[in-house]
Amino acid sequence: MTRSTCPYCGVGCGVILTPVANGIRVKGDPEHPANLGRLCSKGTALGETVGLSGRLTAPLVKGVETDWDAALDLVAARFRDTIAGHGPDSVAFYLSGQMLTEDYYVANKLMKGFIGSANVDTNSRLCMASTVAGHTRAFGADTVPGTYEDLDQADLVVLVGSNLAWCHPVLWQRVEAARAARGTKIVVIDPRRSVTADAADLHLPLSPGADVALFNRLLVAIADRGLTDAAYLARIEGADAAIAAARADLAETGVAPALLDRFIDLWCATPRVVTVFSQGVNQSTSGTDKVNAILNCHLATGRIGRPGMGPFSVTGQPNAMGGREVGGLANQLACHLALENPDHRQAVGRFWNATRMADRPGLKAVDLFRAAGDGRIKALWIIHTNPAVTLPEADAVRAAIAGCDFVVVSDVTGATDTARLAHVLLPAAAWAEKSGTVTNSDRTISRQRQVIAAPGQARPDWWMLAQVARRMGFSGFDWSGPAAIFREHAALSGIAGRFGRDFDISGKARISDAGYDVMDPFRWPFSAHRQGGRFFADGQFFTPDRRGRMVAVTSRPPAAMPSEKRPLRLNTGRIRDQWHTMTRTNRAARLNRHLGEPFIDLHPADALQLGVAPFGLAEVTSDHGSAILRVVLSDRVGRGQAFAPMHWSGETAPTGRVDALVPGALDPISGQPELKAATVSVAPFPARWFAFAAAARDITPDSAYWARRVTESGHAAELADLTAPADIEAFARRLFDLPEAQFIRSDDPARGLATLALVDRGRIGALLFSGPAPVALARDAIIARIGAPVLPGSLAPRARADQPDNGPLVCACTGVGRNRIAAAAQAGACDVAAIARATGAGSNCGACRPEIAALVAAISSPPPSPALAAE
Numbered sequence: 001m002t003r004s005t006c007p008y009c010g011v012g013c014g015v016i017l018t019p020v021a022n023g024i025r026v027k028g029d030p031e032h033p034a035n036l037g038r039l040c041s042k043g044t045a046l047g048e049t050v051g052l053s054g055r056l057t058a059p060l061v062k063g064v065e066t067d068w069d070a071a072l073d074l075v076a077a078r079f080r081d082t083i084a085g086h087g088p089d090s091v092a093f094y095l096s097g098q099m100l101t102e103d104y105y106v107a108n109k110l111m112k113g114f115i116g117s118a119n120v121d122t123n124s125r126l127c128m129a130s131t132v133a134g135h136t137r138a139f140g141a142d143t144v145p146g147t148y149e150d151l152d153q154a155d156l157v158v159l160v161g162s163n164l165a166w167c168h169p170v171l172w173q174r175v176e177a178a179r180a181a182r183g184t185k186i187v188v189i190d191p192r193r194s195v196t197a198d199a200a201d202l203h204l205p206l207s208p209g210a211d212v213a214l215f216n217r218l219l220v221a222i223a224d225r226g227l228t229d230a231a232y233l234a235r236i237e238g239a240d241a242a243i244a245a246a247r248a249d250l251a252e253t254g255v256a257p258a259l260l261d262r263f264i265d266l267w268c269a270t271p272r273v274v275t276v277f278s279q280g281v282n283q284s285t286s287g288t289d290k291v292n293a294i295l296n297c298h299l300a301t302g303r304i305g306r307p308g309m310g311p312f313s314v315t316g317q318p319n320a321m322g323g324r325e326v327g328g329l330a331n332q333l334a335c336h337l338a339l340e341n342p343d344h345r346q347a348v349g350r351f352w353n354a355t356r357m358a359d360r361p362g363l364k365a366v367d368l369f370r371a372a373g374d375g376r377i378k379a380l381w382i383i384h385t386n387p388a389v390t391l392p393e394a395d396a397v398r399a400a401i402a403g404c405d406f407v408v409v410s411d412v413t414g415a416t417d418t419a420r421l422a423h424v425l426l427p428a429a430a431w432a433e434k435s436g437t438v439t440n441s442d443r444t445i446s447r448q449r450q451v452i453a454a455p456g457q458a459r460p461d462w463w464m465l466a467q468v469a470r471r472m473g474f475s476g477f478d479w480s481g482p483a484a485i486f487r488e489h490a491a492l493s494g495i496a497g498r499f500g501r502d503f504d505i506s507g508k509a510r511i512s513d514a515g516y517d518v519m520d521p522f523r524w525p526f527s528a529h530r531q532g533g534r535f536f537a538d539g540q541f542f543t544p545d546r547r548g549r550m551v552a553v554t555s556r557p558p559a560a561m562p563s564e565k566r567p568l569r570l571n572t573g574r575i576r577d578q579w580h581t582m583t584r585t586n587r588a589a590r591l592n593r594h595l596g597e598p599f600i601d602l603h604p605a606d607a608l609q610l611g612v613a614p615f616g617l618a619e620v621t622s623d624h625g626s627a628i629l630r631v632v633l634s635d636r637v638g639r640g641q642a643f644a645p646m647h648w649s650g651e652t653a654p655t656g657r658v659d660a661l662v663p664g665a666l667d668p669i670s671g672q673p674e675l676k677a678a679t680v681s682v683a684p685f686p687a688r689w690f691a692f693a694a695a696a697r698d699i700t701p702d703s704a705y706w707a708r709r710v711t712e713s714g715h716a717a718e719l720a721d722l723t724a725p726a727d728i729e730a731f732a733r734r735l736f737d738l739p740e741a742q743f744i745r746s747d748d749p750a751r752g753l754a755t756l757a758l759v760d761r762g763r764i765g766a767l768l769f770s771g772p773a774p775v776a777l778a779r780d781a782i783i784a785r786i787g788a789p790v791l792p793g794s795l796a797p798r799a800r801a802d803q804p805d806n807g808p809l810v811c812a813c814t815g816v817g818r819n820r821i822a823a824a825a826q827a828g829a830c831d832v833a834a835i836a837r838a839t840g841a842g843s844n845c846g847a848c849r850p851e852i853a854a855l856v857a858a859i860s861s862p863p864p865s866p867a868l869a870a871e
C-alpha cells in the first residue's frame with residue numbers, strides 16, 4: 001500500500017495504491033487534504049489505465065529501436081550543433097503541466113541557464129496563462145490567495161466558465177457538501193447550460209466572452225451600494241480608475257436584466273463568496289482582463305484571503321501550479337522570480353553556476369509553433385503533451401512539427417499524433433512508475449510515488465533531460481534522484497523568499513531522501529517565516545510598493561465574430577470521462593461509454609435550419625480547417641452557438657480534431673489562445689453509408705469518417721462514407737484484419753442493411769452492421785456478443801428479455817446506464833438519492849448526479865427538445 005496523487009486534474013486527490021496481478025488497485029486517501037478519501041470516475045478507473053499495451057518501451061530513432069546512449073547522444077549533438085550554427089533561440093522545449101515539478105525544474109534550468117534561451121513554454125499557455133498574468137497584475141505575483149477549505153466555508157460559490165461537476169468533480173463534491181451543510185448558494189456563469197449549470201441555484205447564460213462586462217456591472221453595483229471596504233482599499237492602487245472604467249463599459253452581457261440583478265444582489269449580500277474561474281475565463285482574447293475584472297470585485301470589498309472568501313483559479317492539470325513555480329513559461333524565470341529583473345537573473349545564475357543565462361522572454365506556445373513552421377526553430381523537444389491535437393490551428397501545427405528539422409518527443413506511447421512526427425521518440429516512465437511532486441490548485445504539494453517498475457527501457461522525464469544536459473557538456477545536472485532535485489528547487493526558492501517573493505519552500509531544502517520518501521502533503525509557502533495559510537487578508541502584496549492593484553478593464557468581444565460565411569459560434573471543452581487526447585483514459589472501456597464519439601451540440605432550431613439530422617454527421621468548417629462530427633440536438637446551447645469536445649485525435653477519430661477549426665487568436669497580455677470562440681459553418685456531411693463495427697481485436701478503418709474506442713470485449717468503431725463499399729466482405733476482412741475468417745451474413749436488401757459476423761475459432765470475432773442511415777442499434781448489446789459462441793440466430797443485437805439493455809452509461813463508477821435509471825424513475829424513484837438507493841448510480845463520485853437529476857426531471861415532464869446522448 002502506497003500513498004500517491006492522482007495524475008489527472010488539478011484537484012490533486014490523494015490515492016492509496018496497491019499493486020495487484022493485472023494492474024493497481026486505487027482508493028481515495030482519507031487523509032489527503034484535497035479529497036479526504038473521495039475520488040471521481042477518472043480517478044476510480046486509474047487502475048485500468050496502467051496496462052502495458054501500446055506502451056513505448058525503447059528509444060526510437062526514425063522509427064528504429066535503439067538504446068539510450070545512441071538516442072541521447074544524438075539529441076545532445078543535434079541541439080549543440082543547432083545552437084552553434086544558429087544561436088540559442090533556434091531551439092525550444094514545449095512542456096506540460098502534467099510533468100512533475102522535478103522534471104520541469106530540470107528542463108527550465110537547462111534552457112534558461114545553460115542553453116541561454118527562454119524558448120521553453122508549456123501547454124499551461126493554453127490553460128493558465130491568463131490567470132498568471134491577471135494575478136501578477138493585481139498581486140505582483142502569481143499567487144492563489146485561498147484554499148479548498150474556502151469552498152467548504154463559503155455561503156456563495158460563483159463558477160465562472162467552469163464546468164466543475166465534470167472537470168473538478170471532487171471540488172464539486174465539496175461544494176455540494178457545503179450546500180447540504182450550510183445552504184451554500186451556487187451560481188454558474190457560462191453561455192452553455194452545462195451539467196454544472198443544471199445543478200446551480202442560478203445560471204447566467206451570458207453572451208460568449210461577455211465576462212468583463214458582467215463583472216464590471218457587479219463592480220459598479222458594489223461602488224453604488226457603498227459596499228467597498230475603505231480600510232482595505234487603503235492598501236489598493238487603482239480603485240477609482242477601475243470603477244470609472246467599469247461605469248463607462250456599456251457592453252451587453254446577454255443576461256436578462258432581472259437575472260443579472262438577482263446575481264448582483266446575492267453577491268453584494270453575501271460576504272462569504274468564492275468566485276471560482278476556469279477556462280471560460282482564461283481561454284479568451286480578453287482572458288487577462290476577465291481575471292482582473294473578477295479580482296477587482298474581491299479587492300474592492302476586501303473579500304479575499306479570509307475564510308470562505310476570495311477569487312479562486314482552479315487549475316486544470318495535476319501540476320499546472322508546479323510548472324508555474326519552477327518558471328516553466330517563456331516569460332518566467334524560476335520560483336516566481338522575474339526574467340526581466342537583472343538582480344533576479346544574477347541570483348539565479350549564481351545559484352545554478354549558469355554558463356549562459358536567458359535575459360529576455362522566449363516564444364509563447366502558439367508563436368513557438370509558428371516559428372517551428374517557418375524555420376526559425378530548428379530543434380524542438382516536446383515532453384508530456386500532444387500539440388498536434390491540442391493547439392489552435394492544429395493542422396498548421398502538425399505541418400510545422402512535420403517540417404521542423406529535428407523533433408524529439410518524450411511520451412509513454414508512440415501512438416499519438418505528435419509522437420508519430422518525431423525523429424527521436426523517447427520512452428517515458430508513466431504515472432505509478434516514477435516519483436516526484438505536484439502542486440494542486442490550492443498550493444498543496446503532494447508526492448507521486450512509484451509503485452510498479454517501468455517497462456523495458458522507459459525512464460523518468462527528468463533523467464532524460466539531465467542526461468542530455470550532461471552530454472551537451474553542462475555541469476549541475478548530476479542528481480541522484482528526484483529528492484536531490486527537489487532539495488535544489490527548495491533551496492532556490494529560499495533566494496526568491498529573500499527577494500520578498502511569495503513562493504518559498506526553503507523549509508524543505510534540507511529534507512533527506514528518506515524524509516522525501518515519506519513527505520506528507522503540505523501547502524506552500526513553507527519557510528522559517530511562513531507556512532501555508534491564505535494570502536492578502538493583511539493587505540500585503542508582492543508588488544514593489546507592497547500594495548495591491550485594481551486594474552481598469554473594458555470589455556471586448558471575441559476576436560472572430562460570426563458572419564454570413566461562418567455564422568455559428570463554436571465553443572469547445574471537456575467531457576466527464578475523458579482526459580484531453582485520451583491516450584490514457586481511452587484504455588478503460590467504461591470511460592468510453594459515457595460519450596463514445598466526437599460530437600457537436602447544436603440548438604434544435606439551428607439544426608433544422610442547417611438541414612442536419614439528429615445522429616447524422618455534420619461537416620464543420622472554419623477558416624483554418626474542417627471536422628466531421630456527430631450531431632447532437634441540445635437545448636444546452638443557445639441559438640447560433642455550438643459546443644464540441646476537444647478529446648478526439650488522429651488515433652481515435654481523425655476528422656474529430658476540433659482544434660483544426662480553432663483560430664490562434666491570442667490574448668495580447670498572456671498570449672493565451674481563444675479556444676472557446678471560433679466561428680464556423682455547419683452543413684450536413686453527405687454520407688450515404690453508415691456502419692457500426694465491434695471486434696475482439698483492434699480495428700483499422702479508412703472510411704471518410706470513423707471513430708474508434710476500446711470496449712469491454714475489445715474494440716468498436718463508428719464508420720461512415722460517401723458511398724457504400726463495393727465489396728462489403730472484402731471491406732470487413734480489411735477492417736478487422738481477419739483475411740481468413742469465415743462469414744455469417746444476413747442482409748435486409750429492402751432496407752439496404754448488411755450484417756456480417758466474422759467467425760474466429762467458433763466464436764464471434766467481429767460484427768459489422770451497415771446501411772444507408774445511421775445505425776440505430778444498442779451498442780452495448782452488440783459489444784457483449786463479441787467472443788460469444790456462434791449459435792444459429794444469435795447475430796441480431798436484440799437484448800434478451802432477462803437482460804434489459806443498460807443504455808448509454810451515466811454512472812461510470814457503478815456502470816449504471818440511462819435505461820436502468822429511467823426504469824427506476826418510472827418505478828417511482830423520484831430524486832437522485834432514490835435513484836442511488838435503487839440502482840447505486842450517483843453514489844460514488846457524484847459527477848453524474850446532475851445528469852441523473854435531469855433524467856428524472858425529464859421523465860416526470862418531458863422537455864420540448866431532449867438533449868440526446870451520442871449513442
Ligand SMILES: Nc1nc2c(c(=O)[nH]1)N[C@H]1C(S)=C(S)[C@@H](COP(=O)(O)OP(=O)(O)OC[C@H]3O[C@@H](n4cnc5c(=O)[nH]c(N)nc54)[C@H](O)[C@@H]3O)O[C@H]1N2
Pocket residue numbers: 009010127160161162163164166167168189190191192194207208209210211278279280281284315316317571572573574575576577578579580676
Ligand atoms: N473530465 C475531464 N476533466 C478535466 C480535464 C479533462 O480533459 N477531462 N482537463 C483538466 C484541465 S487541463 C482543465 S484546464 C480543466 C478545465 O475545466 P473547465 O474550465 O471547467 O472545462 P472546459 O470544458 O474547458 O470549459 C469550462 C466552461 O467554459 C464555458 N465557456 C465558454 N466560453 C465562455 C465564456 O465566454 N464565458 C464563460 N463564463 N464561460 C465560457 C464552456 O461552455 C464550458 O462549460 O479541466 C481539468 N479536468
Ligand SMILES: Nc1nc2c(c(=O)[nH]1)N[C@H]1C(S)=C(S)[C@@H](COP(=O)(O)OP(=O)(O)OC[C@H]3O[C@@H](n4cnc5c(=O)[nH]c(N)nc54)[C@H](O)[C@@H]3O)O[C@H]1N2
Pocket residue numbers: 096097098123124126127128279283316317383384385386387390391410411412413416428429430431461572573574579580581582583584646658659662675676
Ligand atoms: N479546443 C480546445 N483545445 C484545448 C483546450 C480546450 O478547452 N479547447 N484546452 C487546452 C488545455 S487547458 C490543455 S491543458 C491542453 C492539454 O493538451 P495536451 O497536454 O496536449 O493533451 P494530453 O492528452 O494531456 O497530452 C499529454 C501527453 O503526455 C503523454 N504522457 C502521459 N504520461 C506521460 C509521462 O509520464 N511522461 C511523458 N513524457 N508523457 C506522458 C500522453 O500519452 C499524451 O500524449 O489542451 C488545450 N487545448
Ligand code: SF4
Pocket residue numbers: 006007008009010011012013035038039040041042043044168169170171
Ligand atoms: S477530481 Fe478526479 S481526476 Fe481530479 S484529481 Fe481527483 S480523482 Fe483525479
Ligand SMILES: [Mo]
Pocket residue numbers: 126127128316317
Ligand atoms: Mo488545462
